[in-house]
Amino acid sequence: xxxxxxxxxxxxxxxKENVDVVFGYPGGAVLTLYDELYLSDFPxxxxxxxxxxxxxxxxxxxxxGKVGVCIATSGPGATNLITGIATAYMDSxxxxxxxxxxxxxLLGRDxxxxxxxxGITTPITKHNFLIKDVKDIPKAMKAAFYIARSGRPxxxxxxxxxxxxxxxxxxxxxxxxxxxGYKPIVEGDKAVIDAVCNELQSAKKPLFFxxxxxxxxxxxxxxxxxxxxTGVPTVSSLMGLGSISSNDPHFFGMIGMHGSYAGNMATxxxxxxxxxxxxxxxxxxxxLEEFAPKAKVIHFDIDPAEINKNVRSYIRVIADLKWxxxxxANKIKERPSEAWQKQFMxxxxxxxxxxxxxxxxxxxxxxxxxxxxxxxxxxxxxxxxAIVVTDVGQNQMWTAQFYSFKNPRSLLTSGGLGTMGYGLPxxxxxxxGNKHKKVVCICGDGGFMMNCQELMTIADLNLPVKxxxxxxxxxxxxxxxxxxxxxxxxxxxxxxxxxxxxxxxTAMGVPAIRLEHKDELDTVLRxxxxxxxxxxxxxxxxxxxxxxxxxxxxxxxxxMIMGDWQ
Amino acid sequence: MKHTLxxxxxxxxxxxxxxxxxxxxxxxxxxxxxxGYTEESDMTRITIVVDADDEYELEQVxxxxxxxIDVIKIIDLTGQDRVHRELAMIKVKALPANRAEIVNLVEIxxxxxxxxxxxxxxxxxxxxxxxxEAICELLNDYGIIEIVRTGKIAICRGPKAAKDV
Ligand SMILES: Cc1ncc(C[n+]2csc(CCOP(=O)(O)OP(=O)(O)O)c2C)c(N)n1
Numbered sequence: 001x002x003x004x005x006x007x008x009x010x011x012x013x014x015x016k017e018n019v020d021v022v023f024g025y026p027g028g029a030v031l032t033l034y035d036e037l038y039l040s041d042f043p044x045x046x047x048x049x050x051x052x053x054x055x056x057x058x059x060x061x062x063x064x065g066k067v068g069v070c071i072a073t074s075g076p077g078a079t080n081l082i083t084g085i086a087t088a089y090m091d092s093x094x095x096x097x098x099x100x101x102x103x104x105x106l107l108g109r110d111x112x113x114x115x116x117x118x119g120i121t122t123p124i125t126k127h128n129f130l131i132k133d134v135k136d137i138p139k140a141m142k143a144a145f146y147i148a149r150s151g152r153p154x155x156x157x158x159x160x161x162x163x164x165x166x167x168x169x170x171x172x173x174x175x176x177x178x179x180x181g182y183k184p185i186v187e188g189d190k191a192v193i194d195a196v197c198n199e200l201q202s203a204k205k206p207l208f209f210x211x212x213x214x215x216x217x218x219x220x221x222x223x224x225x226x227x228x229x230t231g232v233p234t235v236s237s238l239m240g241l242g243s244i245s246s247n248d249p250h251f252f253g254m255i256g257m258h259g260s261y262a263g264n265m266a267t268x269x270x271x272x273x274x275x276x277x278x279x280x281x282x283x284x285x286x287x288l289e290e291f292a293p294k295a296k297v298i299h300f301d302i303d304p305a306e307i308n309k310n311v312r313s314y315i316r317v318i319a320d321l322k323w324x325x326x327x328x329a330n331k332i333k334e335r336p337s338e339a340w341q342k343q344f345m346x347x348x349x350x351x352x353x354x355x356x357x358x359x360x361x362x363x364x365x366x367x368x369x370x371x372x373x374x375x376x377x378x379x380x381x382x383x384x385x386a387i388v389v390t391d392v393g394q395n396q397m398w399t400a401q402f403y404s405f406k407n408p409r410s411l412l413t414s415g416g417l418g419t420m421g422y423g424l425p426x427x428x429x430x431x432x433g434n435k436h437k438k439v440v441c442i443c444g445d446g447g448f449m450m451n452c453q454e455l456m457t458i459a460d461l462n463l464p465v466k467x468x469x470x471x472x473x474x475x476x477x478x479x480x481x482x483x484x485x486x487x488x489x490x491x492x493x494x495x496x497x498x499x500x501x502x503x504x505x506t507a508m509g510v511p512a513i514r515l516e517h518k519d520e521l522d523t524v525l526r527x528x529x530x531x532x533x534x535x536x537x538x539x540x541x542x543x544x545x546x547x548x549x550x551x552x553x554x555x556x557x558x559x560m561i562m563g564d565w566q
Numbered sequence: 567m568k569h570t571l572x573x574x575x576x577x578x579x580x581x582x583x584x585x586x587x588x589x590x591x592x593x594x595x596x597x598x599x600x601x602g603y604t605e606e607s608d609m610t611r612i613t614i615v616v617d618a619d620d621e622y623e624l625e626q627v628x629x630x631x632x633x634x635i636d637v638i639k640i641i642d643l644t645g646q647d648r649v650h651r652e653l654a655m656i657k658v659k660a661l662p663a664n665r666a667e668i669v670n671l672v673e674i675x676x677x678x679x680x681x682x683x684x685x686x687x688x689x690x691x692x693x694x695x696x697x698x699e700a701i702c703e704l705l706n707d708y709g710i711i712e713i714v715r716t717g718k719i720a721i722c723r724g725p726k727a728a729k730d731v
Contacts (some may be wrong), residue, residue: 122584123591127635147635181576181638305629308622 001170006134006160007036009171010098013141014042016173019069021045021432023053023060025080027073028113029100032165045432045461048453050077052425054084055451058093059426060433062412063387065218067094067148068429074100074162075113079120083419085155086124090416091239092216094153096144097125103163104132117159126154134167142174151184152303153216185302188319193327195315196274196298200332201340203272205294205347206232209255212239212415213277213301213321220244220408222325223276227251230332231341232274233351235263237284238396239415240277242405246384252351253360256284257551258397261358261566262351264549264557267292269350276300277321280310281416282553290556300324360401363565364545369518371395371470371541375402377521378440378468381529386438387412387430391423391447393477395470397547399442421450424467428454431463438529441467445501446475452504458534459509466528467510467536472543473498480546484561505536512536568597569624569644570720572728573612576636577603585612585637588630594618598652598717605727609638613719641728643720650720653690654698655680659709660687668708675701686711 004012010033014022021043026034037044047053050072057068068088072078078099088095102111118128127147129140137160144156200206214223220243227234227250234244235255244251253260255267267273273295278284285291291311299306299313300321307316317324362372375398378386384406390396390413405411412430414422427441448469458465470476478493505512515524515537528535549560575581582601589596597615604611618624628640643650660668660682668687672679677691691701695718702713722728 118580119583122580123587179635182635303633305626305633307629308625312622 001172003168004171005032005036005165006131006137006167006169007033007165009134009137009169010141010160010165011036011040011042012171013138013173014069017067017141017145019067021060022069022071023047023057023429024071025050025053025073025077027077027100029074029102029162030071030077030165032162033071033098033100045457047425047428047457049451050080051084051421052428052451052454052457054081054095054097055087055422055425056429056432056454057095058084058088059389059412059429061088061093061095062426063409063430064433065409066433067096067145069096069098071098072100073113074102074117075115078117078159079115082120082124083421085121085157087414087417087419087422088155089124089126091212091414092153093155094148095155096148097155097157099157099159100165101130101159101161104161105163107161117157121157124155125157128157128159130159131161131164134164134169137164137169138171138173139177142177143179146177147179147182151182185304185318186320187323188317188327190327192315192317193324193331196317196328197331197335199272199296199298199315200230200232200274201335204344205270206272206274206344207266207270207295208232208234209267209273209275209278210234210236210240210243211276211278212237214240214243215408217277217302217321218408219321219325222321222329224248226325226329226332229329230337231348232344233266233348235259235266237278237281237415238400238413241400242410243408245406246404247406252355254400255557257286257553258401258547258549259551259557260355260360260401261549261560261562262354264551264560265354266351268294268556268558270295272296272298274298274300275311275313276325277302279306282310285310286551286555286557290558358562358566361565362563366542367518368542369515369521369539371398371539371545372402374468374470374521374525374539374541375399375442377525378442378529379403381526382438382440386410386440387434389413389423389427389430389439389441391443392418392420393444393447393475394472394480394545394547395442395444395447395476397477398470401547420447423447424451425454427465427467428458428461428463431465432461439465441465443467443469444476445469445471445473446495448501449499455505455508455510455536462533464532465534467505467534469501469536469538470541471501471538472541472545474543476545477547479543483544483546484550485552501536501538510534510536512538514538514540516540568615568617569642570650570718571614571616571628572641572643572720573614573631574604574638574640574729575610575612576638577608577610578636581610581634581636582612584634585614585631588634589614589616589627592626592630594623594627600717600719609729613717615718639729641731643722647723648720649723650694650718651692652695652698652718653692653716654702655714656689656691656702656705656710657686657712658689658705659685659711661685664708668705671701671704677701
């Protein structure tokens, strides 16, 4: 057994877990660890704010499917991670966070840069550890990675007191790990799959509803296969986008607050709603009593606590989707589909008709650039193959509506927490994890400002991220609500100083361009998308453009506010 | 309806707060919560009495708690053949004139007098909740100064340990 220090041990564990990069920010409590990173030349990315580091690790994890790793110092370094941890927790993203802590002898005495990070992160981590003995490092690291990536993934935090980094241990990495209270579910009950098949076969208006779980469990291929074989109309949540191609003839878009007309109507009329890796968030369901009121609900999920949390299910399939979707596909293929497909053909036609009558569209005549048009153009230029990262607000919803996603894990967005400032750092993390893919970050002017310091990181690493600001010179989504529900009182949704983003960007080392004229949209975006390095485009869009359709919070999904042109 | 849950957890700092925090997050009321070591020194048993409106609510409490890595097992003891007890200590005014009556009461309830001063007594009683309620009500007439109760603990009858069911 090799003798090494705690800091060396942590790096050794990272290597054992095949971690190829960490995102972090140094400080007193983690200096010993940083010295080891230096000596071992371990790949490290330095974002300009710890919130940037954790969102970057998150973007890396979402886009690659690997565990994102993030390091921060004690106290303020650690507390700066909170928003990012909560963001990852809500969207079930596997992260391992290593925080420095004051030395054990100083713990609990309000020492310099002390914060009870375990206490603070208890409700927003899947699990957390405080290392009190250097010998526990290998076991805790092994457990942290195992817990973060298995079952329903999530963030795990390891808090390491400063003195522990320097103490010595005889290093041995455990082969496997046994945790009494943690037995992630893999396989489910085969009899239940039979029951699901029977329900599918007798339904007249079946609907698949895909959630983020399909992206996270890498079961997009299984899902596509299932949809192709059964022909069952399919909708998705924001987090489910990309797991099935937006252009699939059986796909009818996103449902929920800004869902498509066809999708929301289908949800209201279906007699069998099959939720797959979805958690029935209130942004999806609208008023619970009016959600899928005619349907039996079948719920596929790896987390038993999701069953009946929001929507009562008639059949529950608790298992890893890798098991349950494969099992369902096998079972259903024993039954020739033509006959029973006939019985829901009228239903399929109905959805197509809804889609034709009320497409996602925009046709307001204006000589300004409309955000929807910009996103369609980006979609066209990248052929739906980019990794698209959004911020939060109107920019996020327009992207969800107008970008044609082709691949799983190609939309990175803060769905559960709705974290402004997520976009830019997450895009940088995604680009670090996907050197050869096109990464496009779409954000609003408000959210861009929240972590715009990461431009510098992007410039430093010369990451070819394309940053698109849909600049309506206001907090667009807030303003939209104020227009709709607060008599147009624009209370603090307008920023008085109109910052010059092109100047900010170039000052931080990222070339930038302003785009104001409709006739330049194609050429400028084409040039930017084909450019080598990073680039920012500040697109001026009309201030009063709304995201529509919209279901007012607390209404049934069928009560959509539509645009005149929809 | 009230439910009694036995929660077996790792014996680690922070577990109790985590559990109570998780339950109160959805605004479920914890009627009582008690924790102590078990036959295995690295395992704690927490007995929680919660008030859940319906089976779905209870299912949520149990499922959410089950998610915690440090929770080894949860058993709903409600409706099972079980023995449950609570310990209470009651400090009551006991003027010489009333002493005999109080001693009588204590005997009837099979409680104990664990301390006596010139004007007060401390009475210790274990029993089911209603037994404790009943003695408190009677002692009220003499003037109760202070009550401490541990909250309920419960154990199933039969040969098996909860962790093995
Ligand atoms: C950290 C954070 N603070 C506040 C909000 C509330 N919020 C949601 S959307 C929005 C406006 C976003 O404006 P902008 O970034 O300009 O994007 P737009 O809606 O205009 O596309 C705000 C303030 C939030 N989601 N996150």
